[in-house]
Amino acid sequence: MSTKILDNTKTIKTLNNIAESGLNVLKNAEYTIDNDSENPDAIAVRSFNMHSMEFGTNLKAIARAGAGVNNIPVDKCTEKGIVVFNTPGANANAVKELVLTTLIASSRNLFDGIAWAKTLEGEGEEVAKLIEAGKKNFVGKEIKGKTLGIIGLGAIGSLVANDALDLDMDVIAYDPFISVDIAWSLSRNVHRAMAIEELFAKSDYITIHVPLTEDTKGIINEKAISFLKPDVHILNFSRNGLVDEKDIAVALENGKVGKYITDFPNEDILKMKNAIAIPHLGASTNEAEENCAIMATYQVKNYLETGNIKNSVNFPNASLPYTGKRRVAVFHRNVPNMVGQLSSAISDYKLNIADMVNRSRGDYAYTMIDIDNKVNGETLPGLEKKIKEIDGIVSVRII
Structure with missing residues (x-):
């Protein structure tokens, strides 16, 4: 647990190159970017693996400039009262464009055709004749009038x-x-499948846009493949592990699946027949990196300055208009009478509550309480200590 009362200067550490436009959000007198800090107030990260890191007692937030948080020990952060943010939707347009690009390119056998054309280097004047003779091997199909099945209608899937x-x-x-x-x-023209098997049976192309969980792991497997039309193309720009690699390899080999396009290649995928391995380029645009960085740093700034939370993966979203009053922000176990105990602790110091919000998420909850009175500096440490003594408290901040 940690509280830094009258916290005027906040230290931010970055573990990857964070777009300058994002860091500019924090470039004022209240923030210091210090990548050597052992105990920062917040960390901004992209893909750096944080699982073996030790966290200082002052760390309040980690912002992932991207959607996935597999590189962050979320459970450990929750136990310590550290908010983990991500940036859903910030890179959605970049991923959407690559999905549609590869959808069309794979249908037209563009990748194979380009690779073959490159082998003609050195043939001189014969190149044009060889191209005309060989292009019949790469005849594709148009996507117009075909059915696209989309698993997951989040920010990317809906676009x-x-x-x-x-x-x-x-x-x-x-x-x-x-x-x-x-x-x-x-659009109202999107047909809703009531069961996933209906989508499998009707689709000429399938694109997956769901997080990797115990429920979605291997969502494309032998059973799913049994429902598919012949020669279906499957696109995975969401997470490795959503497609069972052994089952998809068999389906590619026997032609049940025509193409498998994935942004998460490995050695086994590179060996598969008709697998198209994209080197994790889904969100790799200048615009997406800037959008993610700006969104991540704004979320951290808002949390550090007001306690408000949006787009956390381990804390509940909670917002209370910030009026400049002293605010008590408490992360705690989601147990009965916690709000009552917090209210009692505040009233013991003869303080009035001006406003309050309480939100829960599973076993945990987050409460913000604005104090109506003027509060002197001597009162705050005592109030903080009293709240920390309540059973089930994880962390306390007084803003």
Whole structure:
């Protein structure tokens, strides 16, 4: 547990190159970028593996400039009261563009055709004649009128769906947990599959846009493949592990699956027939890196300065308008009477509550309480100590 009362200067450490536009968010008198700090207030990270890191007692937040947090020990952070942020949607357009690019390119056998054309180097004047003779080996198919199945209608999946409709494809999607915001932005022409098997049976192309969990691991496996049309193309720009590699290798070999396009290649995939290995380029655009960096640093800045949380993977989202009053921000176990105990601790110091919000997420909860009175510096350490003594408290900050 840690609290830094009257915390005027905050230290931010970066573990990867974070776009300058993101760091500019923190370039003022209240922040110091110190990549040698052993005990920063917050860490900004992209792909650096943090699992073996020891965290200082002052660390309050980790911001991942990207969506996946597999490189961050989230459970450890939760136990210590460290908020882990990610940036969902910040790189969505970049990934969407690559999905549609490879969807079309794989249909037209573009990758194989380009690789073959390169082998003609040195043939001189014969190149044009050889091209005309050999192009018949790379005849493809158009995506117009074909059915695209989308598993997962988050920030990326919904963009792919709408743009695929504009390319005159039919779109069927499966997502039992679609958010209200996404539903409003999604075209009414997207057909909703009530069961994933319906999507498997109807799709000419399938693209996956779900996180890797125990429920989604190997979502494309032997059983799923048994429902597929012949020669279906499967695209995975979401996570390694969503497609069972042994099962997809068999399906590629026997032609049940025509192409497997993945942004997560490994040695086994590189050996597979008709597998197209993209070197993890989904979010690799200047624009996406800047968007992620800006979003990540704004989230950290907002949390450090106001306690408000948005896009955390381990804390509940919570927001309370910040009016400049003293704010008590407490991360605690989600147990009965916790809010009552916090209120009692504050009233023991003859302080009035001006506003309050309490949000829970599984076994944990987060409470912010604004104090109506003017609070002198001597009161704060005592109040902090009293709150920490409550059973189930993980961390306390007084802002």
